[in-house]
Structure formats: C-alpha cells, structure tokens
Amino acid sequence: MKVLVLIRPKQGILDPQGQTVERALPALGFEGVTDVRIGRLVELEVTDPSKLDELCEQLLANTLIEDFEIQIQED
Amino acid sequence: MSEQQAESLPGVDRAVELGLTKPEYARIVELIAREPNEVELAMFSLLWSEHCAYKHSKKVLRRLPTEGDRLLMGVGENAGAVEVAGLAVAFKVESHNHPSAVEPFQGAATGVGGILRDVIALGARPIAMLNSLRFGHPSSPRSRWLLDRAVAGIGHYGNSIGVATVGGEIHFDPSYESNCLINAMCVGIADPDRLMRCAATGVGNRVILFGALTGRDGIGGASVLASAELGDDDADKRPTVQIGDPFAEKKVLEASLELIDADLLVALQDLGAAGLTSSASEMAAQGGVGLDIDVANVPLREQGMEPFEIMVSESQERMLAIVEPSKVAAVLEVCERWELLASDIGEVTEGDRMRILVGDNVVGDIPVTTLVDDCPLYDLAPAPPEHGLYPAPPADLPEEADHRDTLIALLSGANIASRRPVFQQYDQIVQARTVRRPDEADAAVLALPVGENGIRPAIAVSIDGNARRVAANPEGGALEAVLECAANLACVGAEPLGLTNCLNFGNPEKPHVAWQLINSVEGIAVGCEALGIPVVGGNVSLYNEGPDGPILPTPVIGMVGEMPDATKTSSSGFLTDGQAVALVGPFSPNLVSSELAARRGQAPQGELPSLDISAVIAAHHAVRDGVRSGAIQTAHDISEGGLGVALAECTAVAGIGCDVTLPEFTDAALFGESPGQGFVIAGDAAAIAAIPGARVVGTTGGGNLVVSAEDGASFSVPVAEVQAARDGGLTAYLP
Structure with missing residues (x-):
C-alpha cells in the first residue's frame, strides 16, 4: 500500500527555511502571508504498515524537533 | 537566615526545582529582603547556576596567570585577544556538551554559533574554527551516531557562514559514552583600536x-x-x-x-x-x-x-x-x-538596579551585584583517589603482538587513525588564509595581511587534550597538554602568545573530581608560567557524568602563536628522499596511560615520569628556530602512539619512507608517550646536525618504514600499508 508521511517542525521550533520564504514573499508582491512553516513529504510503498511508527521515529523524522503524521492511502 | 527558616518560605520548592539549593534561596531572600517573584527567580536560577556563576570553579581558576605583554583583552570579556603584527587576534574555546548529547547536530552547530558570536562581540572577524570532540567507544552505535551528527552539525554551521574549520581533535573513551564533549574554538582578527568591550556605560x-x-x-x-x-x-x-x-x-x-x-x-x-x-x-x-x-x-x-x-x-x-x-x-x-x-x-x-518591565509595569527589580557577584562561591573538598577511578577498557591488542603488528593496530585504531573522513566534511580554506591545514602540519597556519616590510605574517593555532594522562596525574597530564599544544606550534615555526582552556570535568562536589580539577588547573598554570603566556579566557563545564561515574578529567587547551613569515613553515611529513631524520627533546617515553596501554586493556592510572620543563622549552625553541630558518622541513611532535606512530605518520603524508636506527627497541621506547616533549624532524643533513640537541637517527627515502635497533633487530612496513591502516581506521566507524 501507498503511505504518505508528513513531517513538520514542532510548534515553537525555529524554522529558518519557513522564515526565509516568509520574508521573500512580500518582495514578489505576495502580501499578507504569515506563519510559514516548511516540512517535508515522504512517499513510501509498504507491504507491512505495522512498523511505520518505528520507522518514522528512527529515520524519517527527528522527533526532538519534528512531528510526523502517517497517512495510509487505500489502493 | 537558617536552612529551617528557608524551609518555611513559600517559594523554596520552586527554587529547588530550578536548581538552587535551600541555603542559596535563603541568601537571595536575605539579600533582596523579600522572596523573588517568578521573573526574578528565573533570573537567579540561571545566573546562580554553575554555568554562569562558576560557583565551584571560580576560586580554583584564580591560580591561572591572566597577564601578558601581548595581551589586549583578557578574562571577563566575551573573548580574549593578543596582539600579532599590529592586529588583535581574538580567540576562545567553549563547550556545548549537554545540548549535543541530546541533539548532536543542532547541539554542535549552535556550539559553533555561540563561540563565533563571542568573537564577533569583540568586533573581530572570525577567520578560523577548531574543535575538540570526545565520544564513547566507537564500537557503540550511539557513539557513532553522535560522532556522525556532531561532525555534520559543525560542518553545517561553519561551512555555511564561511569560516574555515582548520583543526581539531577527536578521542574515544568509554567514560564519554553517555556524556560526549563538544568543545569549539573560534579565532578572529580585529583592529586593536576598535576592540569592543562589554561594559554598559553612559546613563x-x-x-x-x-x-x-x-x-x-x-x-x-x-x-x-x-x-x-x-x-x-x-x-x-x-x-x-x-x-x-x-x-x-x-x-x-x-x-x-x-x-x-x-x-x-x-x-x-x-x-x-x-x-x-x-x-x-x-x-x-x-x-x-x-x-x-x-x-x-x-x-x-x-x-x-x-x-x-x-x-x-x-x-x-x-x-x-x-x-x-x-x-x-x-x-x-x-x-x-x-x-x-x-x-x-x-x-x-543610574545605580545598580536591574529592572524588568512590561511597558510601565515593573515585573522584576533586583540589584545587579546580587545577581552577578553575590552567588556563594564554594570551596572544593579535594581528595586523591585511593585506587583508580576508571575501569580498564576492553583489551583488543595482545601483549605478545610484535612491533610491526602493534604499530599497524595503533595506526588503524580510532584514536590515532587519520581524521580525514571528518575534516574533509569541513571547509578548511574559505577566506583564503589557510597555509597549513589538517594532516599537512601539526598546527593550522593562517596568513595575515602583508606587513609594511612586504612580508606576510601568520598565526598558528592548535587545540589539544590528553585526558587519559590527566586521569593518571591531573597536574602532570594538564601540563603535558599545554606543552603538546606549544609543541604543535613550534612544529610550524610559531611562538605561543596565549591560551584558552575548556575544563570538562565531572561533579566537583565529589572529592576525587575536585582533586582532578584543582590539580589540572595547577598543571595549566605551571605550563603557562613556563611558556610565559597568559590564559586569555575560557570555559568550565562541570557535572559531566554518566551512570558509571565521571568522564575522564578533560582539560582542553587551545593556543595561538605568532609567525613572522607565513612562508617559513614546515610539513608534518617527509617531503623528499635523502634527508636526515633526527629526534629533538628530552623525550622520556613511558606506557603509563598511553594509547597502547588502553588497547591492552589497562586502566588510565600509574605514575607519569617527572619532566624537565626548561629542557622541553629549549627543544621547542630549537625546533621553532630551525623551521623559521628553513633548516627543518619536516617537524612532527611525538604524541599518542609514541615514536613508532610519529615516524609512521611522517611517512604517510607524502608516501616517503625512512630508515632509522634507535638505541632502544622496547615497547616503551617505540610506543610510549611523553606528550609535548619530543619531536621528529627532517631536513638536509648538515642543517639538521646544527640544530641544538638534535640526535640524527636515519634518513628519509624508499617505500618502506624501516626501524632497526642498534643490536640488529628490525621491522619494516611498506608505506602503502601504513597509509591504508591510517586511512581506514576512522572510516570504519562512519556511515
């Protein structure tokens, strides 16, 4: 099955990437955008979803500074 | 106020939760004549912490010399600075141990960022970074993870901001398993007339x-x-x-x-x-x-x-x-x-109130002196341990191994192997000042702007520590660390001007740790006095402990030296065939707390031999002057792994072998250590013979490292094998 893992910086953690994008937007004429936070999306094809949490904790996300959310997509 | 009275104060529990002791809280209440509010308590808890108040180390640190002819700015400012060629060279080392143990990438990165800002605060432009790292045994997955991520974090910050990482050291020992050490040193340059101080003035x-x-x-x-x-x-x-x-x-x-x-x-x-x-x-x-x-x-x-x-x-x-x-x-x-x-x-x-406001509302109001100066300073209760404090490491090198096999095993061990897999992740040349970088010479050399005489001066920088020797004898080991740093500078032709230290120790309230701390500071002070240089600043990191007890006592020394001419320097390896190889210095090698002893499963304890400081300094001068005059083209200090490893390292740099004959052929003579006290040098035969105290032992050349005894025994290793052993040692532990 196809699995999406969304990884986001934890609330309150400094996100330099998000800040940089937020600062760049007005320069291009996009006003009124705030609280930009940048994470990442990992797509996986797995046969056994039971170990997904462990896999995310050990490799995909740094749980000290990131939260992750697993979305299992139906075939 | 008695402790019992403090007990009855409503705020005492919170104060204790924040790390203050009950008597400390009682003292605060007495000093400000009321209980502190939430904002004030938060401020006290931090400023009266070990990290800010140095309450267990301040009295001990008074032993360190802090004055020097070339000192422009010393202890008490954001960083120290010495004068070189009309410029202020600012530098300082600082630890970021505990954050790195939690999140090694960000911990190490922000450690680099923090020490950079200390130098920036003086108005200096950072030109170089060095770092000193300690991890548990590399066979432990956690240690390998910490190493990998900390190195990545250092590279991330230093490379991105455009400051060269030019040197450092890494040691592995089981005592650091749950408490790694990440010490970062920054060097910057400034106009001496524009050095910035941190004192707020002008009402x-x-x-x-x-x-x-x-x-x-x-x-x-x-x-x-x-x-x-x-x-x-x-x-x-x-x-x-x-x-x-x-x-x-x-x-x-x-x-x-x-x-x-x-x-x-x-x-x-x-x-x-x-x-x-x-x-x-x-x-x-x-x-x-x-x-x-x-x-x-x-x-x-x-x-x-x-x-x-x-x-x-x-x-x-x-x-x-x-x-x-x-x-x-x-x-x-x-x-x-x-x-x-x-x-x-x-x-x-005006006055001395630190007032915290929210608009017109005063939410905190305390005397500055109470916050900064009135924290109680504690006397330590030192006691030498009756037996060794540290367990024997696991043995992985049999005593019956012959000299050749022992040498290869040492070279490929994680503590001695080439640091290339680490330093190649760092930008070592950004800003285009780097004249000597890691694995090229014993200290990093950074060129300064050309002087009025048309000659380009330089500074040399080095960072060193040898905790196992300090564990055996805190004063002797710390003195050796200072001498080894100075020896590294001598190897590139530099004269030491000042040092910065980072004192990484366990819990100072334990008598044995207190004893380690006091005696290490004594050793550093003795070294400074012998070299005629001050401590310009530094950092103390205490309470580095794991479940099995304290880390090895780890004073880390960073040193800056002056070179009148950036082109008059040396290589740490043999450069051409047919040069004379000589030994310099009152080197008295012994196996106590050496790398070989550790590999043989021996605990870091025993008697270090006494050393003749003036003879050591004379040897440093002989090497420094020989390098500056061009007589010495290769200079390498004999440190971990002893003379055998030093010779092997000299052959590995450019792949040029040597053939030397030594008066003694024992394990102690070949692999014993006596850091900072002996050098391998090479150059033209006539020039080398004229170096004061030089004892010629052989010549460079050929494809083998050949070491013989005067009685005819000998061993030989192809240089390619030396290089392979050195290069592979650390790579094995990195992903």
Whole structure:
C-alpha cells in the first residue's frame, strides 16, 4: 500500500527555511502571508504498515524537533 | 537566615526545582529582603547556576596567570585577544556538551554559533574554527551516531557562514559514552583600536537587541515556572532544542562589524546561555550601572510568551548593544539593511538596579551585584583517589603482538587513525588564509595581511587534550597538554602568545573530581608560567557524568602563536628522499596511560615520569628556530602512539619512507608517550646536525618504514600499508 508521511517542525521550533520564504514573499508582491512553516513529504510503498511508527521515529523524522503524521492511502 | 527558616518560605520548592539549593534561596531572600517573584527567580536560577556563576570553579581558576605583554583583552570579556603584527587576534574555546548529547547536530552547530558570536562581540572577524570532540567507544552505535551528527552539525554551521574549520581533535573513551564533549574554538582578527568591550556605560544610553526573533528556545529548567494551563499535552509548546541558523549569524556578523566600524556602539555582547538575563546583567555589572529592560519591546517569534520566558530564552543569533540615544536611528538603519530585527528594549540607568518591565509595569527589580557577584562561591573538598577511578577498557591488542603488528593496530585504531573522513566534511580554506591545514602540519597556519616590510605574517593555532594522562596525574597530564599544544606550534615555526582552556570535568562536589580539577588547573598554570603566556579566557563545564561515574578529567587547551613569515613553515611529513631524520627533546617515553596501554586493556592510572620543563622549552625553541630558518622541513611532535606512530605518520603524508636506527627497541621506547616533549624532524643533513640537541637517527627515502635497533633487530612496513591502516581506521566507524 501507498503511505504518505508528513513531517513538520514542532510548534515553537525555529524554522529558518519557513522564515526565509516568509520574508521573500512580500518582495514578489505576495502580501499578507504569515506563519510559514516548511516540512517535508515522504512517499513510501509498504507491504507491512505495522512498523511505520518505528520507522518514522528512527529515520524519517527527528522527533526532538519534528512531528510526523502517517497517512495510509487505500489502493 | 537558617536552612529551617528557608524551609518555611513559600517559594523554596520552586527554587529547588530550578536548581538552587535551600541555603542559596535563603541568601537571595536575605539579600533582596523579600522572596523573588517568578521573573526574578528565573533570573537567579540561571545566573546562580554553575554555568554562569562558576560557583565551584571560580576560586580554583584564580591560580591561572591572566597577564601578558601581548595581551589586549583578557578574562571577563566575551573573548580574549593578543596582539600579532599590529592586529588583535581574538580567540576562545567553549563547550556545548549537554545540548549535543541530546541533539548532536543542532547541539554542535549552535556550539559553533555561540563561540563565533563571542568573537564577533569583540568586533573581530572570525577567520578560523577548531574543535575538540570526545565520544564513547566507537564500537557503540550511539557513539557513532553522535560522532556522525556532531561532525555534520559543525560542518553545517561553519561551512555555511564561511569560516574555515582548520583543526581539531577527536578521542574515544568509554567514560564519554553517555556524556560526549563538544568543545569549539573560534579565532578572529580585529583592529586593536576598535576592540569592543562589554561594559554598559553612559546613563541614558539605549539598550538595543538585534538579530533573530526571540522564541521559547532552550527554556529547559525554567519551564517549571510555566503557567498552569500548559499541561503535559502541551509539551510541544516548550521545546528546549535550539536550532542554529548560520545565514542569520552571517548577517549578525556583518551588521556587528559595520556598526563597530561606523563607531555607533558603546558596548556589545552576544546572547548565549541564559539569554537576555545573562547578557544584560553582565553588561551592567561590568559597567557599574543599572539597566531597565522592557520585555514588551522584544520582538517575539511566538505568541503569549511570559516575561520570564523572554528573559531566559536562549534563541540563537542575537546580540545586545549599548547605543547613545543620538545614534539609535543609525543603528536601526544598519540592522534593517542587513535584514535584521533591531529594537530599543531599554536604558542604562543610574545605580545598580536591574529592572524588568512590561511597558510601565515593573515585573522584576533586583540589584545587579546580587545577581552577578553575590552567588556563594564554594570551596572544593579535594581528595586523591585511593585506587583508580576508571575501569580498564576492553583489551583488543595482545601483549605478545610484535612491533610491526602493534604499530599497524595503533595506526588503524580510532584514536590515532587519520581524521580525514571528518575534516574533509569541513571547509578548511574559505577566506583564503589557510597555509597549513589538517594532516599537512601539526598546527593550522593562517596568513595575515602583508606587513609594511612586504612580508606576510601568520598565526598558528592548535587545540589539544590528553585526558587519559590527566586521569593518571591531573597536574602532570594538564601540563603535558599545554606543552603538546606549544609543541604543535613550534612544529610550524610559531611562538605561543596565549591560551584558552575548556575544563570538562565531572561533579566537583565529589572529592576525587575536585582533586582532578584543582590539580589540572595547577598543571595549566605551571605550563603557562613556563611558556610565559597568559590564559586569555575560557570555559568550565562541570557535572559531566554518566551512570558509571565521571568522564575522564578533560582539560582542553587551545593556543595561538605568532609567525613572522607565513612562508617559513614546515610539513608534518617527509617531503623528499635523502634527508636526515633526527629526534629533538628530552623525550622520556613511558606506557603509563598511553594509547597502547588502553588497547591492552589497562586502566588510565600509574605514575607519569617527572619532566624537565626548561629542557622541553629549549627543544621547542630549537625546533621553532630551525623551521623559521628553513633548516627543518619536516617537524612532527611525538604524541599518542609514541615514536613508532610519529615516524609512521611522517611517512604517510607524502608516501616517503625512512630508515632509522634507535638505541632502544622496547615497547616503551617505540610506543610510549611523553606528550609535548619530543619531536621528529627532517631536513638536509648538515642543517639538521646544527640544530641544538638534535640526535640524527636515519634518513628519509624508499617505500618502506624501516626501524632497526642498534643490536640488529628490525621491522619494516611498506608505506602503502601504513597509509591504508591510517586511512581506514576512522572510516570504519562512519556511515
């Protein structure tokens, strides 16, 4: 099955990437955008979803500074 | 007030939760004649912590010499500085051990960022970084993970901001398994007339905070003060991990230097541990003034931060400046051009009150001296241990192995193998000053601008520590660390001008740790006096302990030396065939606490031989002068793994072998250590023979390292095998 893992910086953690994008937007004429936070999306094809949490904790996300959310997509 | 009376104070439990002792809390209550409120308690808990108040080490540190002819700025400022070729060379080493043990990438990165800001605060442009790292045994997956991520973090920050990482050292020992050490050193250059001090002066002057936004970063212990509505479910709202942003720091760097160049600042200070609390109170204490800080004017990254959170936040990439009112507009303009937030958050006041305001509301009001100077300083209760403190490491090298096999095993061991897999991740040449980088010479060499005489001077920098020897004999081992650092400088032709130290120890309330600390400081002081150099500043990191007890006592020494001519330097390896190889120095090798002893499963204990400091210094001078005159082309100090490893390292650099005959052929003679006291040198035969104290032992050339005894015994190793052993040793442990 196809699995999406969304990884986001934890609330309150400094996100330099998000800040940089937020600062760049007005320069291009996009006003009124705030609280930009940048994470990442990992797509996986797995046969056994039971170990997904462990896999995310050990490799995909740094749980000290990131939260992750697993979305299992139906075939 | 007695401890019993303190017991009955309503606020005592919170104070204890924040790390203060009951007598300390009682003292605070006495000094300010009331119980501190939430904001004040948060400030006291940080400023009266070991990290800020040095309460267990301050009395011991008084032993260190802090005066020198070339000293421009010393202890008490953000970093020290010495004069070289008309420039101020600023430098300091600092630890970031505990954050790195939690999150090694960000911990190491923000450690680099923190020490950079210390140097920037002096108005110096950072030109080089060095680091000293300690991890548990590399067979442990956790140690390998810490190594990999810490190195990546150092590279991330240093490479991004454009400061060369030019040197360092890494050691592995089981005592660091749950408490790694990450010490970072920064070197910068400045115009001596523009060196910035941190003392706030001038009543009515404004306090300007500039740099990154303030968030809830690093609010660790103080988070117990958090308001009640944040329960466990909201743990995410209280992060303690600080994230480094090297590009923000680059802007802070350029803006700070521009502000100083334009003469817009009265004083400048970085925000590090304990954030605004520590920076503001230190500036006020140094200047003998009071400060009003209005936290309502601090730009925040998050909604709803409480005043105490703003005061203790450890958000990175921020600076605090004192500015005359007429120059505030100009300062804000410079910061805006560098895309930095800057805000006027307060005023220098008469008297000595540190007042924290929210608009017109006073939420904290305490005497600066109480915060900064009145923390009790403790006497240590040292006691030498009756038996060894550290367990024997696992043996992996049999005693019956012959010299050749022993040499290969040492070379391929994690503590001696080439650091190439690590330092190749660092930009070592950005800014184009690097004349000698790792694996090329014993110290890094950085060129300075060409002088009026048309000659380009340089500085040499080195960082060193040998904790196993310190464990055996704290005074002797720490002295050896100072001498080894000076020996590294001598190898490239440099004369030491000053040192900075980072004292990494366990819990000083334990008598044996206190004994290690006091005697190590004594050893450093003796070394400084012998070399005629001051300690310009440094850092103490205590309570480095794991479940099995304290880390090895780890004083780390960083040293800066002067070279009149950047082109008159040496290589740490043999450069051509047919040169004379000689030994210099009163080298008295022994296996006590050596790398070989560790590999054979022996604990770090035993008697170190006494050393003749004046003979050692004479050898340093002979090598330094020989390198400067061009007589010596190869100079390498004999350190871990002893003479055998030193010779092998000399052959590995350019793949040129040697054939030497030694008077003694024992394990101790070949692999015994006596750091900082002996050198391998090479050059033209006639020139080498003229070096005072040089004992010629052979010649360079050929494809083998050939070591013979006078009685005819010998062993030989192809240089290619030496190189393969050295190169593979650390790679095996990195992903």
